Amino acid sequence: MTGKQLAFELPLRAALGRDNFFQAPPNRVALATIENWQNWPGGKMVLSGPSGSGKTHLAHVWAELSGGAVIPARGLSGLALPELAAKRAIALEDVDQIAGADEDEAALFHLHNMVLAEGGRLLMTGRGAASKWRIALPDLASRIQGSAAVALAAPDDALLAAVMMKLFSDRQLVVPPNVLDFLLLRMERSFDEVHRIVEILDRHALAQGRAVTRKLASEILDNQADKGA
Numbered sequence: 001m002t003g004k005q006l007a008f009e010l011p012l013r014a015a016l017g018r019d020n021f022f023q024a025p026p027n028r029v030a031l032a033t034i035e036n037w038q039n040w041p042g043g044k045m046v047l048s049g050p051s052g053s054g055k056t057h058l059a060h061v062w063a064e065l066s067g068g069a070v071i072p073a074r075g076l077s078g079l080a081l082p083e084l085a086a087k088r089a090i091a092l093e094d095v096d097q098i099a100g101a102d103e104d105e106a107a108l109f110h111l112h113n114m115v116l117a118e119g120g121r122l123l124m125t126g127r128g129a130a131s132k133w134r135i136a137l138p139d140l141a142s143r144i145q146g147s148a149a150v151a152l153a154a155p156d157d158a159l160l161a162a163v164m165m166k167l168f169s170d171r172q173l174v175v176p177p178n179v180l181d182f183l184l185l186r187m188e189r190s191f192d193e194v195h196r197i198v199e200i201l202d203r204h205a206l207a208q209g210r211a212v213t214r215k216l217a218s219e220i221l222d223n224q225a226d227k228g229a
Contacts, residue, residue: 049152
């Protein structure tokens with residue numbers, strides 16, 4: 001059989017445990033805050049950071065420590081709030097994305113009050129500072145903005161390399177260190193770009209039946225540069 005191999009989209013199972021979280025200066029304070037969850041002021045915390053920066057991973061680390069659950073904020077209004085509150089430890093992801101969604105905002109307001117009234121813990125994640133989330137419900141906005149907060153800082157090279165290595169590992173790909181070094185020299189310094197590059201290299205390697213090497217990475221990046229010119 002010749003030509004390109006058939007590329008099957010296999011489900012990815014990201015490793016989200018504490019042992020898989022790479023500690024580095026940009027995330028050290030956030031990780032320490034998550035691990036100190038029993039001492040959060042008022043029993044709640046806002047965790048912010050750019051897309052792909054590790055908010056979901058930290059939320060799952062916290063859920064493992066606290067015995068809690070990780071729930072997307074979008075669609076919260078369709079869930080049974082008393083049952084959720086009974087868990088006493090809830091991580092609400094992407095709270096910034098429910099801005100202006102009246103039913104989800106109201107549901108979060110009630111869940112916030114239920115969890116904290118029982119002495120539970122509430123973690124809320126989102127992009128950017130909570131004051132910029134444009135929450136329309138005044139009572140909810142004031143409660144979020146009155147919460148203690150911690151942010152994931154911009155990544156350094158060591159953290160970008162570690163995230164890239166983890167994403168390749170999640171896809172069951174073993175990539176030589178020289179490939180990571182090459183990509184770091186050529187890529188935009190953002191977590192979104194790391195996710196994008198890993199996905200593209202995985203897709204092309206699978207379609208062409210090749211390993212992820214420096215040669216393949218160079219071909220893909222040069223091809224993208226030519227298209228963008």
